Amino acid sequence: xxxxxxxxKTVEVEPGTTVIQAAEKLGIELPRYCYxxxxxxxxxxxxxxxxxxxxxxxxxxxxxxxxxxxxxxTQSEKALRARKDxxxxxxxxxxxxxxxxxxxxxxxxxEYYMRIGQYDSKMIEDKVKKNKALDLGxxxxxxxxxxxxxxxxxxxxDEISKSHELGIxxxxxxxxxxxxxxxxxxxxxxxxxxxxxxxxxxxxxxxxFEARVWYLEATNSICPGCSTGCNIAVxxxxxxxxxxxxxxxxxxxxxxxxxxxxWWMCDLGRYSFKSADDPSRLTVPMLRQGEQWIETSWEVxxxxxxxxxxxxxxxxxxxxxxxxxxxxxxxxxKKFAGRLGLTRVAAALAPLxxxxxxxxxxxxxxxxxxxxxxxxxxPVETKASADLLQQAADGKLAVLLIFSHDLSQSFAADAVxxxxxxxxxxxxxxxNRNATSAAAHFILPAAAWPELDGTFTNFAERVQRLRxxxxxxxxxxxxxxxxxxxxxxxxxxxxxxxxxDVFAALxxxxxxxxxxxxATIGDLGHQRGEEAAAVKARRxxxxxxxxxxxxxxx
Amino acid sequence: xxxxxGILTPLIxxxxxxxxxxxxxxxxxxARKALAMAPDxxxxxxxxxxxxxxxxxxxxxxxxxxxxxxxxxxxxxxxINADESEPGTFKDRYIIVHATHALLEGIIIAAKAIEAHAAxxxxxxxxxxxxxxxxxxxxxxxxxxxxxxxxxxxxxxxxVYVHRGAGAYICGEETALLESLEGxxxxxxxxxxxxxxxxxxxxPTIVNNVETISYVPAILANGGExxxxxxxxxxxxxxxxxxxxxxNKPGVYELPxxxxxxxxxxxxxxGIRNGKxxxxxxxxxxxxxxxxxxxxxxxxxxxxLAAIGSMIGSAGVIAIDEDTCLLEVLEVTSRFYxxxxxxxxxxxxxxxxWLEKVLARMHRGDGNRQDPDxxxxxxxxxxxxxxxxxxxxxxxxxFGFVKKFREEFEAHAQYGKCHTGAFTSWQPPARPGx
Numbered sequence: 001x002x003x004x005x006x007x008x009k010t011v012e013v014e015p016g017t018t019v020i021q022a023a024e025k026l027g028i029e030l031p032r033y034c035y036x037x038x039x040x041x042x043x044x045x046x047x048x049x050x051x052x053x054x055x056x057x058x059x060x061x062x063x064x065x066x067x068x069x070x071x072x073x074t075q076s077e078k079a080l081r082a083r084k085d086x087x088x089x090x091x092x093x094x095x096x097x098x099x100x101x102x103x104x105x106x107x108x109x110x111e112y113y114m115r116i117g118q119y120d121s122k123m124i125e126d127k128v129k130k131n132k133a134l135d136l137g138x139x140x141x142x143x144x145x146x147x148x149x150x151x152x153x154x155x156x157x158d159e160i161s162k163s164h165e166l167g168i169x170x171x172x173x174x175x176x177x178x179x180x181x182x183x184x185x186x187x188x189x190x191x192x193x194x195x196x197x198x199x200x201x202x203x204x205x206x207x208x209f210e211a212r213v214w215y216l217e218a219t220n221s222i223c224p225g226c227s228t229g230c231n232i233a234v235x236x237x238x239x240x241x242x243x244x245x246x247x248x249x250x251x252x253x254x255x256x257x258x259x260x261x262x263w264w265m266c267d268l269g270r271y272s273f274k275s276a277d278d279p280s281r282l283t284v285p286m287l288r289q290g291e292q293w294i295e296t297s298w299e300v301x302x303x304x305x306x307x308x309x310x311x312x313x314x315x316x317x318x319x320x321x322x323x324x325x326x327x328x329x330x331x332x333x334k335k336f337a338g339r340l341g342l343t344r345v346a347a348a349l350a351p352l353x354x355x356x357x358x359x360x361x362x363x364x365x366x367x368x369x370x371x372x373x374x375x376x377x378x379p380v381e382t383k384a385s386a387d388l389l390q391q392a393a394d395g396k397l398a399v400l401l402i403f404s405h406d407l408s409q410s411f412a413a414d415a416v417x418x419x420x421x422x423x424x425x426x427x428x429x430x431x432n433r434n435a436t437s438a439a440a441h442f443i444l445p446a447a448a449w450p451e452l453d454g455t456f457t458n459f460a461e462r463v464q465r466l467r468x469x470x471x472x473x474x475x476x477x478x479x480x481x482x483x484x485x486x487x488x489x490x491x492x493x494x495x496x497x498x499x500x501d502v503f504a505a506l507x508x509x510x511x512x513x514x515x516x517x518x519a520t521i522g523d524l525g526h527q528r529g530e531e532a533a534a535v536k537a538r539r540x541x542x543x544x545x546x547x548x549x550x551x552x553x554x
Numbered sequence: 555x556x557x558x559x560g561i562l563t564p565l566i567x568x569x570x571x572x573x574x575x576x577x578x579x580x581x582x583x584x585a586r587k588a589l590a591m592a593p594d595x596x597x598x599x600x601x602x603x604x605x606x607x608x609x610x611x612x613x614x615x616x617x618x619x620x621x622x623x624x625x626x627x628x629x630x631x632x633x634i635n636a637d638e639s640e641p642g643t644f645k646d647r648y649i650i651v652h653a654t655h656a657l658l659e660g661i662i663i664a665a666k667a668i669e670a671h672a673a674x675x676x677x678x679x680x681x682x683x684x685x686x687x688x689x690x691x692x693x694x695x696x697x698x699x700x701x702x703x704x705x706x707x708x709x710x711x712x713x714v715y716v717h718r719g720a721g722a723y724i725c726g727e728e729t730a731l732l733e734s735l736e737g738x739x740x741x742x743x744x745x746x747x748x749x750x751x752x753x754x755x756x757x758p759t760i761v762n763n764v765e766t767i768s769y770v771p772a773i774l775a776n777g778g779e780x781x782x783x784x785x786x787x788x789x790x791x792x793x794x795x796x797x798x799x800x801x802n803k804p805g806v807y808e809l810p811x812x813x814x815x816x817x818x819x820x821x822x823x824x825g826i827r828n829g830k831x832x833x834x835x836x837x838x839x840x841x842x843x844x845x846x847x848x849x850x851x852x853x854x855x856x857x858x859l860a861a862i863g864s865m866i867g868s869a870g871v872i873a874i875d876e877d878t879c880l881l882e883v884l885e886v887t888s889r890f891y892x893x894x895x896x897x898x899x900x901x902x903x904x905x906x907x908w909l910e911k912v913l914a915r916m917h918r919g920d921g922n923r924q925d926p927d928x929x930x931x932x933x934x935x936x937x938x939x940x941x942x943x944x945x946x947x948x949x950x951x952x953f954g955f956v957k958k959f960r961e962e963f964e965a966h967a968q969y970g971k972c973h974t975g976a977f978t979s980w981q982p983p984a985r986p987g988x
Binding site: 041042043044045046047049056057058060063082085086088089090092093122123124125126128148149167168170171172173174175 | 893900903908935
């Protein structure tokens with residue numbers, strides 16, 4: 001194993017490690033634009049130049065492999081001068097439009113200018129002009145002038161999405177990023193190019209000019225878009241409500257997890273946050289009187305629903321759980337159903353249309369917690385759902401609790417309408433209004449996923465944490481809390497105060513989650529069956545947060 | 555044209571683009587000899603000859619060939635760099651057109667030395683006629699059993715392909731050439747791996763210049779030591795000097811290594827035209843740092859020129875007379891490098907354009923006193939910081955001109971006027987507030 005000395009500190013690294021990777025191991029940050037650990041190395045931005053003893057010229061740290069005994073200086077006069085020169089070149093033709101640039105606040109030209117630049121400009125010539133606001137595809141906009149031609153996006157399209165839409169055209173300082181003739185940046189992963197763009201060249205249409213990044217807060221969470229459970233950060237804007245048309249959740253960014261999604265996420269999942277601030281959100285409990293919906297308090301609604309359940313035999317109460325619910329929700333709901341002796345239970349639905357999927361990140365199961373559903377003891381086969389709907393249609397149900405589902409997405413609308421019409425009391429518990437909630441008699445508003453603390457179990461049985469990024473809208477509550485409220489008048493006492501309490505009970509009582517806790521899950525999840533020692537070692541080996549979360553570092 | 559006959563010059567005079575003429579001159583005897591030799595023996599002979607790459611880098615040829623891995627299961631390739639695009643350099647063109655079969659014979663010998671069965675000649679797109687002549691000679695060679703499945707009647711197979719470039723200077727850089735040959739954009743590759751380990755199609759590859767390979771038959775025919783004795787201490791044999799600019803007899807001259815620049819200019823190229831004084835001379839193609847007239851007694855070889863801060867490069871000698879504005883010369887040079895920068899890496903992409911802009915501004919009379927230093931700074935930011943040598947090629951002329959003719963640049967910056975001819979008697983116009 002080669003030893004390398006960087007700025008006087010020595011570290012032993014794996015053969016094949018590059019200088020930039022060895023520096024990271026020592027916590028030494030080297031500037032980078034073209035280098036991204038998930039892409040091939042091209043060494044073309046030249047901002048990571050360092051001085052290596054016995055080498056006459058500065059060398060790029062990203063491409064140079066470590067050799068035993070190598071001595072590197074990242075702060076020598078020669079290295080600093082080289083990097084400063086490169087930064088100056090990068091800014092020669094870059095527009096000085098930081099005040100209006102959408103990347104302001106997270107632009108690495110700004111960052112490095114402050115750290116290694118800070119010179120008076122020698123440039124008094126005219127800049128090269130290129131195209132502004134070039135529409136690349138459904139989600140991405142390009143400002144050719146701001147592009148520093150690091151080719152991260154080109155390599156992403158060649159190596160990760162393998163869709164080959166982008167290229168560098170022309171030569172010299174007239175070189176510019178553009179789509180190949182006849183192509184558009186229209187693949188299922190297109191917005192990752194925005195994430196990895198180190199400057200303001202590629203911007204996301206949905207987020208563009210909606211909010212300044214320094215007003216945003218980031219919360220680690222899990223994408224609910226499919227059973228992969230990509231690790232993400234939820235970016236929220238709660239202090240400036242006049243921004244982004246009042247949206248609190250303004251964007252999602254992928255978060256590095258080598259075991260799940262690496263640095264990437266799909267565009268489908270990326271826009272799954274829209275429902276959280278959608279006008280269809282349910283924010284207060286409601287009960288129907290004739291054709292009218294009456295808003296009411298939790299007390300009144302819970303009392304009314306509980307009375308309906310209490311006055312009905314257990315075998316005439318149906319319950320429709322959902323793979324959209326967290327492990328905590330499902331654990332509490334399972335206890336609730338068990339204590340009441342409910343047997344007519346369904347959970348999973350097969351969508352009418354075949355969902356989009358691929359062999360990279362997007363799974364055919366577009367639910368985040370189907371595996372958790374099964375581990376919690378709910379039926380995962382869709383036949384149970386067809387049976388339950390049939391039981392409703394046959395008039396065998398007096399009360400039906402439906403969690404989150406819009407049944408019309410899986411069954412013919414007529415069949416759903418006629419079946420629900422046969423059920424005297426339909427209770428819908430979910431975050432958004434839909435065709436099913438319209439047919440209900442009671443609506444209990446549930447918190448949306450960005451408003452939740454909890455866990456999902458992905459398709460590979462990796463348990464991962466959602467963290468609450470914003471408070472539930474209006475009177476909405478997490479499902480497990482609603483079930484807890486509902487249980488009390490029914491004599492089902494569920495003594496949990498926080499979601500962590502629920503998970504602790506789950507880990508105690510369900511062997512599938514034995515040994516897990518929010519601490520062991522951490523930011524990167526806890527794989528079922530993973531030894532505690534391995535979990536601990538992984539946590540210790542984590543790349544420092546700064547190097548992992550900030551997009552330019554991957 | 556050339557004293558002592560030269561090595562390739564006699565062949566050129568005998569029109570060795572035609573097979574019959576080349577055979578009459580003893581052509582392909584060296585290839586027959588090489589085909590009976592072991593690869594290591596050929597490499598040893600070339601190493602003894604002190605033949606150094608004549609495309610510009612000056613790397614010892616035999617040593618380069620020895621880098622090809624012996625036990626690689628991958629095919630090996632020979633690539634001939636005929637993308638002669640350095641301004642002031644036009645000797646390969648001459649060899650290709652008039653000593654075509656010497657080049658092909660050199661290819662056979664080099665291919666045998668590295669055990670390659672396919673050779674590609676990457677020729678500059680603008681060389682339309684040379685490409686046609688080359689293809690005709692290759693066709694003739696195939697027809698006469700010199701190339702193909704049984705080279706010169708032996709069991710050795712060798713196919714030679716001509717690939718025409720699309721007109722990019724950068725494609726003369728060996729790794730960009732390989733990318734282009736593979737059908738991709740001509741962007742240089744990061745090194746290592748060097749082409750000898752991973753070159754064309756990621757297989758072991760030797761890239762040699764036309765002139766270098768064309769000398770190989772003579773080495774095999776007469777022995778490496780014979781060739782070494784013809785040159786200077788570490789540079790075997792002769793080389794071609796392309797002489798252009800303000801001389802009476804511009805052209806291509808085959809001369810021994812180490813011939814002085816003065817001798818090339820005044821003895822062979824007939825001195826400066828119209829009886830003018832020499833003001834400056836670029837010794838090795840436009841990227842090599844310029845020399846002042848008092849430096850032209852330098853011996854023209856790799857080491858001697860390096861010792862005075864310049865380089866032999868492609869041996870493209872450009873003479874500049876006293877009537878010429880050196881700022882304009884540098885501006886034209888910088889315009890060329892700006893235009894030809896591939897745009898892959900930052901310092902070259904942005905710096906070459908900036909250099910040209912500063913020079914253009916100075917040239918139109920909008921210069922200021924900081925400009926000479928500004929040019930120096932920009933060139934410093936490019937030099938040594940790029941993926942390939944194009945950045946250095948753009949920076950080095952700036953260093954040369956600004957250092958050796960600084961007074962001319964300062965005059966431009968200060969007075970907005972050109973300093974040529976009798977500058978000393980010229981008085982700057984009065985400026986408001988001056």
